[in-house]
Amino acid sequence: MDQKKSYTFLEIKQKMANYCVYQDRCHKEVEQKMWDFLLIPEAKDEILLFLMKENYLNEERFTRSYIRGKFYMKSWGRNKIRNHLKFKEVPEKLINRCFDEIDDQDYHKTLSKLYHNYISKIKGLQLYQKNSKTIKYLLSKGFEYEEITQVITDTAEERE
Structure with missing residues (x-):
């Protein structure tokens, strides 16, 4: 039988504090973790309040x-x-x-580095095809289209 171990309120409170100490957590992660313990809403609220008050959860x-x-x-x-x-x-x-x-210069440097690394690995295509694939890749990494086109423009100016 799949039986869950039951914990006292104080044990759960300590487990949740340890969970937050190990790594910074957001409220949603902490609330999801508390689902495992089958707590009543009042107990969940009290633990959340304790974690925020003691700065475990920020x-x-x-x-x-x-x-x-x-x-x-x-x-x-x-x-x-x-x-x-x-x-x-x-x-x-x-x-x-x-x-x-995120420092703006670091952001631009990282984007530029990713662009150059990725485009240099693509073989046997025209430049516009390489750029198209690279743009798709960088968009999937979460970079803004305007920032990507700026890097492409900067790179084209360097080549001239």
Whole structure:
């Protein structure tokens, strides 16, 4: 039989604190984790309040570290990061406020590097075909079309 272990309220509270200490979490992740414990709504609210009051759960800190991590480690663009944060139900205002975590020069450098790396791997196509494939790739990484065309323009000017 698939029997779930039952925990006391204090044990659950401690488990949720540990869950938040291990890595920054958003409210949605914490609420999903609490579903495992079959808590009554009042208990969930009390635990959420405790986690926020003790600064285990901080949506702005989560958003800032998420943006930094996804950009600097995975080279995601702003659009992809924004969409993933929306999926985690982070408020739009907070997302916009936290995008200052990405330095504009770093953003342009990363985009340029991704462009050059990707386009250099494509063999046997005309330049416009290579550009088309590369644009699709960079859009899928979450970069803005205007930013991508700027990199293409800059690269074309360098060649001349």
